[in-house]
Structures are given as structure tokens and as C-alpha cells.
Amino acid sequence: MDFLDRFAVPNPGPTIYASMVAIALTTIAIIIGLTYFKKWGYLWREWLTTVDHKRIGIMYLISAILMLFRGGVDAIMMRAQTAVPDNTLLGAQEYNEIFTTHGVVMIIFMAMAFIMALMNFVIPLQIGTRDVAFPRLNALSYWLYFAGAMLFNISFVVGGSPDSGWSSYFPLAGTDFSESVGTNYYMIALQISGIGTLITGINFITTILKMRAPGMSLMKMPMFTWSALITNLIIVFAFPVLTVALAMGTMDRLFATNFFTTENGGMDMLWANLFWVWGHPEVYILILPAFGIYSEIISTFARRNLYGYKSMVYSMIAISLLSFLVWVHHFFTMGQGALVNSIFSITTMAIAVPTGIKIFNWLFTLRKGSIVLTTPMLYSLGFIPIFTIGGVTGVMLGMASADYQYHNTMFLVAHFHLVIIPGVVFAMIAGLFYWWPKMFGFMLNERLGKWSFWFIAISVCLTFFPMFISGLDGQARRMYTYSESTGFGVWNMISFIGAIGLAIGFALIVYNIYYSVRYSPRNIPADPWNARSLEWATATPVPDYNFAILPEVKSTEAFWDSKIYGDKLFNKRIEPIHMPNNSGMPFIMGIIFFIWGFAFVFGLWILLVLSTIGIGICLALRSYEKDEGYYIPVDEIERVEKTGGKKK
Amino acid sequence: MKLKTSFLIGMFIVVMVLTGCEPLLVLDPKGPQGRTTANVIMISIWTMAIVVIVVFAMYFYIVRKYLASRQSKDYVPPYIEGSVKLEIIWTAIPILIVAFLSVVTVISTYKVESVPEGYEEEPLVIYASSSNWKWHFSYPEQDIETVNYLFIPTNRPIEFKLYSFGPISSFWIPQLGGQKYAMADMVNTLNLAADVPGEYSGRNANFTGEGFAQQTFNVTAMSPKEFDKWIRDIKSTAETLTEEKFDELLQPGHLGQSTYKGTHLEFSPPPENHHSKEPLKDNQEEIKNQKIIKDDLSNDEDHSNMKH
Known part of the structure; x- marks a missing residue:
């Protein structure tokens, strides 16, 4: 029985037992459902083995929404626990696990997956090409992400969740102070999905640099593509740091090395530095694609070209460079002295300049426009004022001397949520509503969409504004409770009410999806929003090969110009199209990586060796495999084009 | 709208x-x-x-x-x-x-x-160290140690020497000034001062695990006269801090407030110069010097111009 003891949860509570039951029931329901409806084959052929960027994008999207709800439930539990002083709803240990998983799930498995979803679906369409540069690697990226996400999520019911914060500072995260396997899960799950992200970065840089439609020079790319290019460059520079830091942390925990310990020459400060050398650029990995999405949506629904295209591009490049020069502001209080802190304060505040340029350019895109208040536009318009508040408080936090008072308080929590939620989450929802018709061939309900916007926008303010106040009143973050005499109670209660509002808003989005699947009309045009970029030049639903003829581009808004000025996009004749074959290998590798990670977490060395060999075999098989893909013949393409993209 | x-x-x-x-x-x-x-x-x-x-x-x-x-x-x-x-x-x-x-x-x-402007007096040095989930305050000049509470004289600069017997903690008294980390492999210096007598709350602001929420301490700022009286009282009443007693204090958990004669600095020196290039000998010497100063102290009540 000793062997099985290690899989027990160290601090079981009713929530954990409930989720065990829920997980078991859901799994059984899915298996029975798939068998009953005879969908196993469909699932395997159309989804698990697909290398189509559109389908991979949709799988990322589903995963991201699932993770949003996992992280959201965590958030509600935290706000409920702190709503009143001396609350006993959750214990300290439960609370610590919950805020840790909330952070990791939301950043790594929700926000990252969401931007991957939109980049995967949109970028190849937007640059007028048929797929990403390495379709099979793209599938591998997804399955590694998925393996990492699943591994991280089972920690809740097998062995215990990580409990030392999403930043996982050593020595707290070391074996001395964190004995359970929780932090092993953190190290390994992030490592696996991080490899997936790094592969995506390489894949998209290659795609954007090498596969743009004829005529699309770099300065004629749509803004979302520009943001994706810069984001993926940041990924390629930043993620290796995380890979190394996680590897060192894993070795500290499992093989008794001393990189981050406080004895034998180890240095805990090294982890903090490495983590934030990755962690700060990571913030821009999330926000830059969001900026790209806003640029697309604002220009579409202001019915105007994007104002200051060039300065938008240069400001993103400036942000990406500065993002690597500010990491110390996450620990001004570590004692590096006034000189170092002054330098990093100035670089931090300098980021406000290019960000400000972008805000003013959006405002001037709206100026002289003709603003249509659709749901995606509402989210984009809501973003500007709320993000401005989040942004200026970021400048305040960047001032080292004042940061000594904000650091580790609810003020900081308020700041980063007011940047990430309007900045990233609003963009994700706006992008979801905007590109949904292209993905699925029907539109999401506008009335429900607007309701969800008002719920979410007002609730965000209600949830996070009070935290500025309680932070300045001395409430440290990550406290599972506080006494009544502190006076924090009223602010936390307001936050809790806001959090309920947020939950309602997100529930409305889900209900909207359900409602629209059932009732939304299916006979929509290929360009329902009267948009401006190339993804709208395709048929809906988008055929496997995207474009029967590759478009030719003369301006930044090629599709708009073709509609208004009659520029011809498709001039060549239809030729047979070369397509990649589906492959089960990425999925199988995902499963093996999951087993590999599980073995690593629990130190099951034989299983670890076996799965490592398995990974090696997969790589070798792929290296010696001859797969030339296949050609879609001309008459087949013509038939598909005639039926407007429908397959059969 | x-x-x-x-x-x-x-x-x-x-x-x-x-x-x-x-x-x-x-x-x-x-x-x-x-x-x-x-x-x-x-x-x-x-x-x-x-x-x-x-x-x-x-x-x-x-x-x-x-x-x-x-x-x-x-x-x-x-x-x-x-x-x-x-x-x-x-x-x-x-x-x-x-x-x-x-x-x-x-x-x-x-x-x-840096030391607050306009304060001529030599700073009072207090070593503030954290352990799960407590704060230990050592007054080397006065040769006393307190747990979870802090008495300081007003209008005199205080030089806190911060370090930790556990995870990274952050020493924070919001009403006196900003926070700074206490870490196991480095001693940080934090300059504060109080110019209004009163009771202030202090806490660890950096997450340190299960008992983090209650890792707080009280600060009482009082006139130098009262402070000196408090020191004298403690010298006559408090028990001596032994190594065994200190090890007991370090055990993870929550403790109330307590006071001791002597400090833990002698048998458990702070990780000063841990990462500097100076040889360890200097460190030893410094500790020895501190001891000499302390020996002086017991003979000499007037220590305002003490070189530390």
C-alpha cells in the first residue's frame, strides 16, 4: 500500500471529493456518449489527428474556455473566502493551493491557449496562406499544451496541488517547505506545455516571415499579424529561460541539487530573477496579440483604416525590447539598492510611452469614424478606459520608492487584474465574437453578447477598484483571512459581489454559445462584419485549403480595397493544392509526454525511462518517415468552391 | 451611458x-x-x-x-x-x-x-529575522531579543538588518515606510524612523506558506527615556535566550510575544557577507567585534556615540 499512498491528496476536503466525483462522472459520460453516438472514428479522423491550423485553433479555444472556468471557480472561492473577516469557508492550505492554481491556470493554460487559438485560426488566413509552416509540429504544440494542462489539473485529485504561488519562489517551493508533489506538478506541467509554446513560436515566426501572400510586404501586414510576429519572437527569446529555470527547480526538488537552496552555495534570488526574466516578457506575450485584435476590431467597426499604422508597429517593437529590461521591478524590495532600482524604475515607466502611443492611435482611429456598437466593438471600447486605469497604476508601481509600499499588497493585485482582464480577456472575448462566424458559420447572439459585456465591464471595476484601497490600507495579498479590526472587510465584500457579477457575465457567454448553436441562422455571408483583412475573403466555412487561389496584395487592407475599389485579389488559375496528411503521432506523443510527466512528478523511475524511450521512438519514426502529403485535384477544388466551401 | x-x-x-x-x-x-x-x-x-x-x-x-x-x-x-x-x-x-x-x-x-535626513544620532541597530511564522528582533547594543513585538525609540533612526530562517519574507511596517525582503542567504538593510509615539502594526508581506496570514508583529514607538526604562526592566526580568530555547522558537508555528536577555546572534550568526567576495575570516572578526562592543555595553550605559 506504501506505493499507492503517494497518490493520496494530503489535505482532502469536501471540494476535492466533489471534484473527484465530478471528474469521474464527466469522463464516464464522455466515453459513453462517444460510444453511443459512434463518434470515436470521427473524433480520431477529424480532430485528434488533424494538422489543420483551423481545427487546432478550435481545439485550443475549447481548452482555453474550459480552463477559464477552472480558474474562474478558483477565483470565486478565493473571493468568497475573503469576503468577510475571519472566514472559515476554506483553510489556509486550501486557499494557498487555490490561489496558486488560479494564477497558473489563468496565465499558462487559459490566456496562452486563448491567444494560441486565435493566432492559429486567424494568422494563416490573414496572411493569405494555406497552413502554418510546420503543420505537424503545430499539432504537437497543441498536444503538448494539452498534456501539460491535464497533468496540472489532475494534481488537484492525485497527490495534491502546488501551494507556493504561481511565481513559486524558492526556498518556499523547495522540498524543505513544500513536501507534497504539488510543486513537482508545477515544474513538469509547465515544462511540457512550455516546450509546446516554444515550438509554436518557431512555427509562427517561420510562417509569417516566409508564407505571406504575394505582395504582402512586412509593412503591409495586418496589425494582428504584426502583433503575432512580435509575440512569437518574444516567446522564442523568453521561454528558454523558463525551460532552464524549471529544469533547475526540478533537479533541486528531485535530485537534491542546490541551485535555489539557501545552503551549499545555492541562491534563492536566482529563481526570482530567472522566473521574472521570463515572466515579464510573458505579460507582453499575452498583451501584444490582444493589442493586435483591438486594432483589427476598432478599425473594422469604426469603418476606418487604422490610424498611425507605422507608429503602431514601432511602438510594439519598442514594447517588446523594453519587456526584457524591466524584470527587476517585480522585486524592488530584494535589496539591490537605489541605483539598480532607479534604472529599472525608469525602464519600467518608459513602457508607458509606446503604450500611450497605441492608445492615442486607437482614439484617433475612432475619430472621424462611424462607430458601430457590435459586441466585439463594445469589448474593445470597454478596454480603453479600464486598461488606462490599470496602466497608469502600473506606472505608479514602477516608481521604486512607492513600490516598497505597494509591493505584495492588494494594490498590486488590483493593478495586474485591471491590465490583464480588459487587456487580454476582453480581447479574447472580442476576438471570439468577431471571428466566431468565420470559425463556425453562424454568429453569436448580439443581445446576449452585449448583456455579457455590461456585466463583465462593470463587475471588473467593482471587483478590483476596492483592492487599490485595501492595498493602501495595508492588506497583503495571498492572506487567506484577516481580522475584523483591520477594516478590510467592506472592500473585500464589494470585491466578492463584483466577482459574482463576473461569474454571471461569463456564464452568459456560455449560454450565448449554447443559444446561438441552437437558434442562430446559418445562412450568413462570408464577410458578415464588413471587415477589412484577408481572412474574410475566404468562404464560410473555410475550406481545408483556405484559398483556392492565393490572393495578391497591394495594400495593408487588401480585402477592403477589393470591396471598395474593385482590386482583384485572385488572379491566377486554380491549380492542384498540396496538403499535409493527418497524423496520429502528435496525439500519441502528447499521451506519452503526459505519462512521462506523471512518472517524473511521482519519481516512478522505470515508467520515466520507458516513456522517455517512447518519446525517442516517436521522434526517430518521424525522422525516417517519408510523407509527401497529398494533392487536391482541380475538379475537386472547383466543386468545393461552387458549393461555397461546404465539403460534401 | x-x-x-x-x-x-x-x-x-x-x-x-x-x-x-x-x-x-x-x-x-x-x-x-x-x-x-x-x-x-x-x-x-x-x-x-x-x-x-x-x-x-x-x-x-x-x-x-x-x-x-x-x-x-x-x-x-x-x-x-x-x-x-x-x-x-x-x-x-x-x-x-x-x-x-x-x-x-x-x-x-x-x-x-539611506538614513533619514536630519537625524544626527547614530542609528539603533535591530536584527529582524523571520522564521515560519514569526519575527525575532535582536537588539545587539542592548543585548536583548523579542519575539513578535518591537519597541523602538522615537526620533532616532533605526537600522533594521533583515534575514530569514525560512522562506523569503518581507518586513513591512506600513506607517513607518516601505518593505524589504528578509532572506536566508543575505542580510538586507532597511532604514526607518518613527517621529510620533504610538502603536503600529507590522507584518510579513511575502507569502511564506500556511501560517502566512498571521505572521504579524506589533510596533510600539516611545520616547527614548521610556525606551531605556523598558530595556532596564527587561534586563532585570527576562530569562536568558539559550541555544536550545531558540531552536524551540524556530519550530514552525505561531507564538505569542516573548522577551529574552541576550540575542541569538552569537550562536546563530546572520548570513552577512554570505555572497560577498571577502573571505569568511572578516565575517568572524566582525562577529568578534560585535561581541567586544557588547561587552563594553554592559559596563557602559552611555552608548550614544558607539561605533558599530
């Missing part, structure tokens, strides 16, 4: 609370360092308020004016590439604002990192 009103109300509440009736701890400083940071915070809030007001004014004006529903049906938005002049303006103005805030930041950061 609902959005507009909710923002205005939100802003109003924020400004009212920050400037208004019941002072927030950070904005109610009781010492020079806290006052400096509170001033910096208020400067930044007002500067940022101006930025926010300008952006919001532009935003609401533009969004209202250019709504499609307010325009004639045949209005066609013009194609405008951009404007170099305008773009230079909204690059230059933020640069000026950031430059202004940078000057404020650099000056104030140097200020709070």
Missing part, C-alpha cells in the same frame, strides 16, 4: 477615500521614510489622475461624436494615414511625464534607502 457613470463614480470613490476622511495606513505615515513614500504616492496619483482625465475626456468626446447612430446614413469615414505632428506630440508628452516621475523616483528612492 452606464459605463461613463460607473467610471465617474468609481473615480470619485477612489479620490474621496485616498484624500478623505479615514486615512489609509500607507497614507498616514508616522515617520520620515513613510512620509517620503506617501508624498511620492500622492504626486503619482495626481499626475496619473491628469493623464486619466485627459484620456477619458478625449475618449468620451470621440466615441459620442462619431457613433454611427448619430451620423447621416451616407457618411463615409475618410482614409487618414496618420499625422507625424500629432504622433510626435503624444510621444513627447508621455516622455516628459515619465521624465518628471523618474526624477521624483530616483530622488525618493535614494532618500528612503
Whole structure:
């Protein structure tokens, strides 16, 4: 029985037992459902083995929404626990696990997956090409992400969740102070999905640099593509740091090395530095694609070209460079002295300049426009004022001397949520509503969409504004409770009410999806929003090969110009199209990586060796495999084009 | 518009609370360092308020004016590439604002990192070390040690030497000044001072695990006379801190307040010079010097011009 003891949860509570039951029931329901409806084959052929960027994008999207709800439930539990002083709803240990998983799930498995979803679906369409540069690697990226996400999520019911914060500072995260396997899960799950992200970065840089439609020079790319290019460059520079830091942390925990310990020459400060050398650029990995999405949506629904295209591009490049020069502001209080802190304060505040340029350019895109208040536009318009508040408080936090008072308080929590939620989450929802018709061939309900916007926008303010106040009143973050005499109670209660509002808003989005699947009309045009970029030049639903003829581009808004000025996009004749074959290998590798990670977490060395060999075999098989893909013949393409993209 | 009103109300509440009736701890400083940071915070809030007001004014004006529903049906938005002049303006103005805030930041950061201005007296050195989930305060000059509470004389600079027997902790007394990390492999210096007598709350602000929420301590600032009396009282009543007793104190958990004669610095020296290039010998010597000073202390009550 000793062997099985290690899989027990160290601090079981009713929530954990409930989720065990829920997980078991859901799994059984899915298996029975798939068998009953005879969908196993469909699932395997159309989804698990697909290398189509559109389908991979949709799988990322589903995963991201699932993770949003996992992280959201965590958030509600935290706000409920702190709503009143001396609350006993959750214990300290439960609370610590919950805020840790909330952070990791939301950043790594929700926000990252969401931007991957939109980049995967949109970028190849937007640059007028048929797929990403390495379709099979793209599938591998997804399955590694998925393996990492699943591994991280089972920690809740097998062995215990990580409990030392999403930043996982050593020595707290070391074996001395964190004995359970929780932090092993953190190290390994992030490592696996991080490899997936790094592969995506390489894949998209290659795609954007090498596969743009004829005529699309770099300065004629749509803004979302520009943001994706810069984001993926940041990924390629930043993620290796995380890979190394996680590897060192894993070795500290499992093989008794001393990189981050406080004895034998180890240095805990090294982890903090490495983590934030990755962690700060990571913030821009999330926000830059969001900026790209806003640029697309604002220009579409202001019915105007994007104002200051060039300065938008240069400001993103400036942000990406500065993002690597500010990491110390996450620990001004570590004692590096006034000189170092002054330098990093100035670089931090300098980021406000290019960000400000972008805000003013959006405002001037709206100026002289003709603003249509659709749901995606509402989210984009809501973003500007709320993000401005989040942004200026970021400048305040960047001032080292004042940061000594904000650091580790609810003020900081308020700041980063007011940047990430309007900045990233609003963009994700706006992008979801905007590109949904292209993905699925029907539109999401506008009335429900607007309701969800008002719920979410007002609730965000209600949830996070009070935290500025309680932070300045001395409430440290990550406290599972506080006494009544502190006076924090009223602010936390307001936050809790806001959090309920947020939950309602997100529930409305889900209900909207359900409602629209059932009732939304299916006979929509290929360009329902009267948009401006190339993804709208395709048929809906988008055929496997995207474009029967590759478009030719003369301006930044090629599709708009073709509609208004009659520029011809498709001039060549239809030729047979070369397509990649589906492959089960990425999925199988995902499963093996999951087993590999599980073995690593629990130190099951034989299983670890076996799965490592398995990974090696997969790589070798792929290296010696001859797969030339296949050609879609001309008459087949013509038939598909005639039926407007429908397959059969 | 609902959005507009909710923002205005939100802003109003924020400004009212920050400037208004019941002072927030950070904005109610009781010492020079806290006052400096509170001033910096208020400067930044007002500067940022101006930025926010300008952006919001532009935003609401533009969004209202250019709504499609307010325009004639045949209005066609013009194609405008951009404007170099305008773009230079909204690059230059933020640069000026950031430059202004940078000057404020650099000056104030140097200020709070050094001994408070206008304090002639030699700083009182207190070693503040954290262990899960407590704070230990050692007064080497006075040769006493307290757990979870801190008595300090007013109008005398205090030099806190911070380190940890466990995870990274952050030593924070909001009303006296900013926080700083206490870590196991380095000693950090934090300069604070109180110029108003009173009781203040202090805590660990950096997450350290299960008992983190209750890792707090009380600070009492009192006149130097009272402080000296307190020291004398303790010397006559408190028990001596032995190594065994200290090991007991270090066990993870929560403790009330307690007081001891002697400090743990002798048998459990702080990790000073841990990462400096100086050889370990210097460290040993320094500890020896401290011991000599302490021996002097017991003979000599007047220690205001003590070299440390």
C-alpha cells in the first residue's frame, strides 16, 4: 500500500471529493456518449489527428474556455473566502493551493491557449496562406499544451496541488517547505506545455516571415499579424529561460541539487530573477496579440483604416525590447539598492510611452469614424478606459520608492487584474465574437453578447477598484483571512459581489454559445462584419485549403480595397493544392509526454525511462518517415468552391 | 451611458477615500521614510489622475461624436494615414511625464534607502529575522531579543538588518515606510524612523506558506527615556535566550510575544557577507567585534556615540 499512498491528496476536503466525483462522472459520460453516438472514428479522423491550423485553433479555444472556468471557480472561492473577516469557508492550505492554481491556470493554460487559438485560426488566413509552416509540429504544440494542462489539473485529485504561488519562489517551493508533489506538478506541467509554446513560436515566426501572400510586404501586414510576429519572437527569446529555470527547480526538488537552496552555495534570488526574466516578457506575450485584435476590431467597426499604422508597429517593437529590461521591478524590495532600482524604475515607466502611443492611435482611429456598437466593438471600447486605469497604476508601481509600499499588497493585485482582464480577456472575448462566424458559420447572439459585456465591464471595476484601497490600507495579498479590526472587510465584500457579477457575465457567454448553436441562422455571408483583412475573403466555412487561389496584395487592407475599389485579389488559375496528411503521432506523443510527466512528478523511475524511450521512438519514426502529403485535384477544388466551401 | 457613470463614480470613490476622511495606513505615515513614500504616492496619483482625465475626456468626446447612430446614413469615414505632428506630440508628452516621475523616483528612492535626513544620532541597530511564522528582533547594543513585538525609540533612526530562517519574507511596517525582503542567504538593510509615539502594526508581506496570514508583529514607538526604562526592566526580568530555547522558537508555528536577555546572534550568526567576495575570516572578526562592543555595553550605559 506504501506505493499507492503517494497518490493520496494530503489535505482532502469536501471540494476535492466533489471534484473527484465530478471528474469521474464527466469522463464516464464522455466515453459513453462517444460510444453511443459512434463518434470515436470521427473524433480520431477529424480532430485528434488533424494538422489543420483551423481545427487546432478550435481545439485550443475549447481548452482555453474550459480552463477559464477552472480558474474562474478558483477565483470565486478565493473571493468568497475573503469576503468577510475571519472566514472559515476554506483553510489556509486550501486557499494557498487555490490561489496558486488560479494564477497558473489563468496565465499558462487559459490566456496562452486563448491567444494560441486565435493566432492559429486567424494568422494563416490573414496572411493569405494555406497552413502554418510546420503543420505537424503545430499539432504537437497543441498536444503538448494539452498534456501539460491535464497533468496540472489532475494534481488537484492525485497527490495534491502546488501551494507556493504561481511565481513559486524558492526556498518556499523547495522540498524543505513544500513536501507534497504539488510543486513537482508545477515544474513538469509547465515544462511540457512550455516546450509546446516554444515550438509554436518557431512555427509562427517561420510562417509569417516566409508564407505571406504575394505582395504582402512586412509593412503591409495586418496589425494582428504584426502583433503575432512580435509575440512569437518574444516567446522564442523568453521561454528558454523558463525551460532552464524549471529544469533547475526540478533537479533541486528531485535530485537534491542546490541551485535555489539557501545552503551549499545555492541562491534563492536566482529563481526570482530567472522566473521574472521570463515572466515579464510573458505579460507582453499575452498583451501584444490582444493589442493586435483591438486594432483589427476598432478599425473594422469604426469603418476606418487604422490610424498611425507605422507608429503602431514601432511602438510594439519598442514594447517588446523594453519587456526584457524591466524584470527587476517585480522585486524592488530584494535589496539591490537605489541605483539598480532607479534604472529599472525608469525602464519600467518608459513602457508607458509606446503604450500611450497605441492608445492615442486607437482614439484617433475612432475619430472621424462611424462607430458601430457590435459586441466585439463594445469589448474593445470597454478596454480603453479600464486598461488606462490599470496602466497608469502600473506606472505608479514602477516608481521604486512607492513600490516598497505597494509591493505584495492588494494594490498590486488590483493593478495586474485591471491590465490583464480588459487587456487580454476582453480581447479574447472580442476576438471570439468577431471571428466566431468565420470559425463556425453562424454568429453569436448580439443581445446576449452585449448583456455579457455590461456585466463583465462593470463587475471588473467593482471587483478590483476596492483592492487599490485595501492595498493602501495595508492588506497583503495571498492572506487567506484577516481580522475584523483591520477594516478590510467592506472592500473585500464589494470585491466578492463584483466577482459574482463576473461569474454571471461569463456564464452568459456560455449560454450565448449554447443559444446561438441552437437558434442562430446559418445562412450568413462570408464577410458578415464588413471587415477589412484577408481572412474574410475566404468562404464560410473555410475550406481545408483556405484559398483556392492565393490572393495578391497591394495594400495593408487588401480585402477592403477589393470591396471598395474593385482590386482583384485572385488572379491566377486554380491549380492542384498540396496538403499535409493527418497524423496520429502528435496525439500519441502528447499521451506519452503526459505519462512521462506523471512518472517524473511521482519519481516512478522505470515508467520515466520507458516513456522517455517512447518519446525517442516517436521522434526517430518521424525522422525516417517519408510523407509527401497529398494533392487536391482541380475538379475537386472547383466543386468545393461552387458549393461555397461546404465539403460534401 | 452606464459605463461613463460607473467610471465617474468609481473615480470619485477612489479620490474621496485616498484624500478623505479615514486615512489609509500607507497614507498616514508616522515617520520620515513613510512620509517620503506617501508624498511620492500622492504626486503619482495626481499626475496619473491628469493623464486619466485627459484620456477619458478625449475618449468620451470621440466615441459620442462619431457613433454611427448619430451620423447621416451616407457618411463615409475618410482614409487618414496618420499625422507625424500629432504622433510626435503624444510621444513627447508621455516622455516628459515619465521624465518628471523618474526624477521624483530616483530622488525618493535614494532618500528612503539611506538614513533619514536630519537625524544626527547614530542609528539603533535591530536584527529582524523571520522564521515560519514569526519575527525575532535582536537588539545587539542592548543585548536583548523579542519575539513578535518591537519597541523602538522615537526620533532616532533605526537600522533594521533583515534575514530569514525560512522562506523569503518581507518586513513591512506600513506607517513607518516601505518593505524589504528578509532572506536566508543575505542580510538586507532597511532604514526607518518613527517621529510620533504610538502603536503600529507590522507584518510579513511575502507569502511564506500556511501560517502566512498571521505572521504579524506589533510596533510600539516611545520616547527614548521610556525606551531605556523598558530595556532596564527587561534586563532585570527576562530569562536568558539559550541555544536550545531558540531552536524551540524556530519550530514552525505561531507564538505569542516573548522577551529574552541576550540575542541569538552569537550562536546563530546572520548570513552577512554570505555572497560577498571577502573571505569568511572578516565575517568572524566582525562577529568578534560585535561581541567586544557588547561587552563594553554592559559596563557602559552611555552608548550614544558607539561605533558599530
